[in-house]
Amino acid sequence: MEFINNSWFQPPTFLLIGIPGLEAVQIWISNPLCVMYAIALLGNFTILFVIKTISNLHEPQYIFLSMLAATDVGLSLSTLPTVLNVFLLNHREIEFCSCLAQMFFIHTFSSIESAILLAMAFDRFVAIRNPLQYTVVLTPPRIIRMGLAAIVRGVVLMAPLPILLKRLSFCKDIILSHCYCYHPDVMKLACGPVRVNIIYGLFLVLCSFGVDSMFIVISYILILKTVLGIASRDSQLKALNTCVSHIFTVCIFYVPLIVLALIHRFGTFTSPLLHVTMANLFLFLTPVLNPLVYSLKTKQIRSAVQKIFKNRRNWLK
DSSP states (O other), rough: OOOGSSSSSSOSSSEOOOOOOOOHHHHHHHHHHHHHHHHHHHHHHHHHHHHHGGGGGGHHHHHHHHHHHEEEEHHHHHHHHHHHHHHHOOEEEEHHHHHHHHHHHHHHHHHHHHHHHHHHHHHHHHHHHOGGGGGHSHHHHHHHHHHHHHHHHHHHHHHHHHHHHHOBBBOOOOOSSSSSSOOHHHTTTTTTTOHOOOHHHHHHIIIIIIHHHHHHHHHHHHHHHHHHHSSSSSHHHHHHHHHHHHHHHHHHHHHHHHHHHHHHHHHGGGGGGHHHHHHHHHHHHHHHEEEEEHHOOOOHHHHHHHHHHHHHHHHHH
16 A cells, blocks of 8 residues: 555554454354344343333333443444454455544443443442432432433543544554554554553543442442341342342453453553453453343343243234
C-alpha cells in the first residue's frame, strides 16, 4: 500500500488479527464463535422479553437485569461484524473511522455495564439491609434516572477517545492485536506524543471501572456485615444466595478486564496467544454467561421462561 511508504500518516485502514499461529483453522473457530453470539443475543433478548411480558418481574432487581441484558446486546453487536469477518471470512481490514466508531461503542457499553453492575450491587444492599424500605428507596423514576446516568456517563467519558486518536499520526505497523478495535491497542500504533491519550485513558479507568469496582466492594462488605448480624443461619444463607448471580457476573466482567489492562501495560512479557485469549474472553464471557446464569439461578426468570415456551408449544399444537 502506498501510505505505508510515508513515515507519518493516518492510515485509511487497520488490519485486525485472529489467533496467532492458528490462522489455518480460523474458519473452524468461527463455528463456536457463531454459537456464542447466538447464545448471547438469544439469551439476552429472551430475558428482555420475559421481564417486559411478565408483570410480576416489574421489580427493581429485574429492571436492572433487563438493563444489563440490553447492554450485553449492544456490546455483542458492537463486536460481531469484525469478529465474524476475521474468523469466518478472513477479511481483516477495517477502515480507520469505522475502527474509531467501534472502539467508542465497545468502551461505552463496557462503562455502562460497569455502572449497571454497581446499581445492582446497591439493589442487593438495600434488599438485604433494609427490605421494608426496598420499594421506597428504589422507585421506578429513581431506577430510570440511574440507568440514564449510566448511559450519559459512558457517552460523555468515552466520546473524547476517538477525537484524541483522530488528531494523531501513525508511523508504525497498522496491525492491531485483536479482532476488534480497543483504545490502548490503537494508541500503541501512533507516532509522536501520546501523553494526553495515556493520561485520559487512566482517568477513564479510575472514573468508571475504578470507582464502580470500589463501591461494589464496599457494598458487599456492608452486605456481609448485615448478613453476619442475622441470627438464623438459614436466613444468612438465603440472603447470600440472592447475591450469587451478581457476584458471578461481577467476576466474569472485571477479572478479564483487569488482566487485559495488565497485559496492555506489561505486554512485552506475555505471549500473543494469551493477549488475544483474554481480549476475547473480556467481550464474550459476560454477554454469553449472564443470561445463562440468571436463567438457571433465578427461579422467577427460570419459571417465566419455561411458562412462555410451554404456552408457545401449546399454541403451535
